[in-house]
Amino acid sequence: MDVTGLHQRRGSLRPQELLDAIREEQAWMPPPPPSRKYSDGDGAAGPRHQISLSNPGVLPKLCSCIPGIILFPLMLSVIATAILSQQAFYWITAGLAVYTAIYTTNLSISCAIGAWRMRRDARRDWHGKLLQLQERNPEAKEVMHIVFLPNYKEGEDMLLHSLETIGRSAMARESLHVVLAMEEREGQEAKDKAERLIQKTSHLFADIFATFHPPNLPGDMAGKSSNCQWAYRKALQRFAAKIGKLDASKVFLTCCDADTLFHPQFFSALAYQAFCLPMQERVWSIFQPPILLMRNLFSSPAPTRVSGYGTILFELAGVTNQKFAPHMCHSTYSLTLALASHPLVDGWDRDVIAEDHHMFCKCYFASIWEQLQASETGSASESDVNSRLLLRPVYLPAISYLVETDDGWLSSIHARFQQARRHSQGVAELAYVFLQHCHLLMSERANRLSWSSHTRILGVAGKMASVHIIANMHSMALIMAVVMLVPGALAWLSSLSVSEILQSFAEHGLQGVLSPPSLSGISWALFAIFGPIPPMGMMMSAVTYLVVLDTIEGRLTTDAAGSKEKKADGTALKAGKIRALAAPDIQGSAVGQDGLSWWGRLQVFLMIQSDYFGGASVTMLFYGLLPASLAAWSLLRGQGFQYIVGAKPS
Numbered sequence: 058m059d060v061t062g063l064h065q066r067r068g069s070l071r072p073q074e075l076l077d078a079i080r081e082e083q084a085w086m087p088p089p090p091p092s093r094k095y096s097d098g099d100g101a102a103g104p105r106h107q108i109s110l111s112n113p114g115v116l117p118k119l120c121s122c123i124p125g126i127i128l129f130p131l132m133l134s135v136i137a138t139a140i141l142s143q144q145a146f147y148w149i150t151a152g153l154a155v156y157t158a159i160y161t162t163n164l165s166i167s168c169a170i171g172a173w174r175m176r177r178d179a180r181r182d183w184h185g186k187l188l189q190l191q192e193r194n195p196e197a198k199e200v201m202h203i204v205f206l207p208n209y210k211e212g213e214d215m216l217l218h219s220l221e222t223i224g225r226s227a228m229a230r231e232s233l234h235v236v237l238a239m240e241e242r243e244g245q246e247a248k249d250k251a252e253r254l255i256q257k258t259s260h261l262f263a264d265i266f267a268t269f270h271p272p273n274l275p276g277d278m279a280g281k282s283s284n285c286q287w288a289y290r291k292a293l294q295r296f297a298a299k300i301g302k303l304d305a306s307k308v309f310l311t312c313c314d315a316d317t318l319f320h321p322q323f324f325s326a327l328a329y330q331a332f333c334l335p336m337q338e339r340v341w342s343i344f345q346p347p348i349l350l351m352r353n354l355f356s357s358p359a360p361t362r363v364s365g366y367g368t369i370l371f372e373l374a375g376v377t378n379q380k381f382a383p384h385m386c387h388s389t390y391s392l393t394l395a396l397a398s399h400p401l402v403d404g405w406d407r408d409v410i411a412e413d414h415h416m417f418c419k420c421y422f423a424s425i426w427e428q429l430q431a432s433e434t435g436s437a438s439e440s441d442v443n444s445r446l447l448l449r450p451v452y453l454p455a456i457s458y459l460v461e462t463d464d465g466w467l468s469s470i471h472a473r474f475q476q477a478r479r480h481s482q483g484v485a486e487l488a489y490v491f492l493q494h495c496h497l498l499m500s501e502r503a504n505r506l507s508w509s510s511h512t513r514i515l516g517v518a519g520k521m522a523s524v525h526i527i528a529n530m531h532s533m534a535l536i537m538a539v540v541m542l543v544p545g546a547l548a549w550l551s552s553l554s555v556s557e558i559l560q561s562f563a564e565h566g567l568q569g570v571l572s573p574p575s576l577s578g579i580s581w582a583l584f585a586i587f588g589p590i591p592p593m594g595m596m597m598s599a600v601t602y603l604v605v606l607d608t609i610e611g612r613l614t615t616d617a618a619g620s621k622e623k624k625a626d627g628t629a630l631k632a633g634k635i636r637a638l639a640a641p642d643i644q645g646s647a648v649g650q651d652g653l654s655w656w657g658r659l660q661v662f663l664m665i666q667s668d669y670f671g672g673a674s675v676t677m678l679f680y681g682l683l684p685a686s687l688a689a690w691s692l693l694r695g696q697g698f699q700y701i702v703g704a705k706p707s
Contacts, residue, residue, distance in 0.1 A: 116495060156531070157528060167373075199302075220235065223261075228324050229263075229324075240269070323453045326453055342392070343396075345386050345448055350459045388455070425497065444513070460473040481687070529677055532677035
């Protein structure tokens with residue numbers, strides 16, 4: 058069975074033929090594990106996939122233990138050496154610090170490049186460029202967007218605001234089809250809310266309707282992923298007539314959070330950039346806007362702001378620089394129907410929490426499995442196999458809320474911790490990557506995998522480990538090092554006279570003053586631990602400041618189509634004239650030609666500096682290491698995760 062051939066010609070099939078082709082493609086796949094029971098409703102959400110951590114057997118259980126096997130021994134080694142051998146503890150901490158310094162430097166530089174690209178692309182009239190492309194290539198007019206807006210107990214005003222920003226797109230009336238993915242367990246309120254939202258916004262879009270994901274479906278884990286899969290199936294049914302007339306690579310599915318504010322030109326930029334690619338590259342692409350958690354930046358608690366800064370750095374740097382390892386899609390992303398309907402993808406999996414990372418990983422390995430299957434049937438060349446999937450940035454930001462409640466500072470801190478627990482459940486995707494890799498290594502065609510394929514798979518796993526484990530362990534070790542060093546150093550300094558301190562400074566410099574004799578053998582370790590902190594903090598805070606300032610002053614939210622003065626390529630000539638068109642959706646924004654005053658800019662800069670230097674390590678500990686430990690422990694015990702919706706300000 059040539060899966061590749063069917064997948065490539067899928068775009069020319071009619072709806073019933075498309076469904077028949079999907080069934081034919083799936084015929085070569087083994088059936089679901091017999092220990093699972095499925096109802097009719099479960100079947101409507103899509104067939105079970107072969108490779109899953111939920112499958113019975115020894116291998117999925119062993120792979121589920123990998124995050125804990127990495128995390129807990131590392132934690133124990135840091136704690137044990139701090140008690141038994143302080144010198145060994147400082148050298149371990151120094152190693153973590155050096156790794157973090159290199160990693161953070163790469164993040165800061167890549168993020169600065171990404172910030173420049175966001176500013177550049179926000180000034181371009183992407184819809185104008187798309188219209189020009191469609192004049193040259195009439196096939197580019199055949200475009201359809203389907204936007205999934207999964208939500209559960211979200212505020213109606215917030216959802217309305219999100220829909221209105223989607224409706225600002227110049228493609229909205231002609232090409233945008235919105236799916237309000239509601240949860241049936243929310244009750245009658247969900248149906249009433251959906252009806253009111255549709256009534257208020259139906260004039261903005263080509264179509265909008267609501268789906269209601271049933272509760273307690275066998276195999277479903279409550280959350281965004283299972284909801285998206287239900288909405289995806291319902292959308293295929295509703296839009297079958299339209300989809301059947303289009304190439305599946307020209308139908309774009311966008312999954313977003315309920316509080317996402319899209320740039321007015323995002324969908325035009327997505328279509329333009331996608332149609333500039335050859336069809337096969339377009340199929341094997343996931344499109345990602347930079348995620349900026351800034352809608353309520355100034356009212357959020359400082360520890361929560363630091364986590365938002367981390368998201369800016371990690372996500373913007375990740376989409377900008379993928380030379381070392383592929384970056385995974387996050388929160389809001391787009392892909393073609395051709396990729397989503399691939400037999401090895403078949404939409405979103407229903408048994409996961411971190412749906413965004415999981416969708417990327419599943420698509421990443423689907424490309425490899427497809428090539429191995431094609432080589433098995435003799436329809437592929439004997440060249441080494443590597444994944445064709447690429448995450449392609451669309452440098453127009455998607456802006457969302459930080460977690461915050463209306464019940465005060467402590468309540469917001471607790472709500473952010475609850476969300477951090479959900480985010481840390483993404484550590485399960487580290488286990489999923491190893492499970493997929495093990496299956497590849499055990500396959501008959503494992504010798505077809507290139508060395509670069511193995512290294513990039515390990516790069517994906519390494520990126521997850523860096524976020525969920527290494528960075529958090531460094532914060533823990535750093536806090537422990539400070540606790541161990543400061544009391545002894547202060548006691549030693551208090552025992553010296555002024556003349557002894559001056560003499561030590563004259564002979565050994567500042568290191569002689571701050572290093573007690575007992576620590577002389579590990580002075581280089583101490584320098585490695587604490588030396589990188591000032592330059593790391595300065596780089597991160599400087600890049601963060603640039604992104605924050607550009608956002609609140611409207612440089613990243615402006616619709617360049619509002620400018621009458623543009624170059625031939627659609628780039629606006631004078632940003633100052635169009636900055637006033639930026640929608641005042643961001644708390645603290647200063648829309649207008651002049652933006653913030655010098656005093657306002659200084660206040661923003663000092664706030665960011667204070668947040669970083671005052672609580673970054675503590676934030677990593679309580680929003681990073683502790684939730685990651687709970688998630689890894691749950692995986693070791695084989696427990697399911699609970700989906701937790703982050704609170705938003707009203």
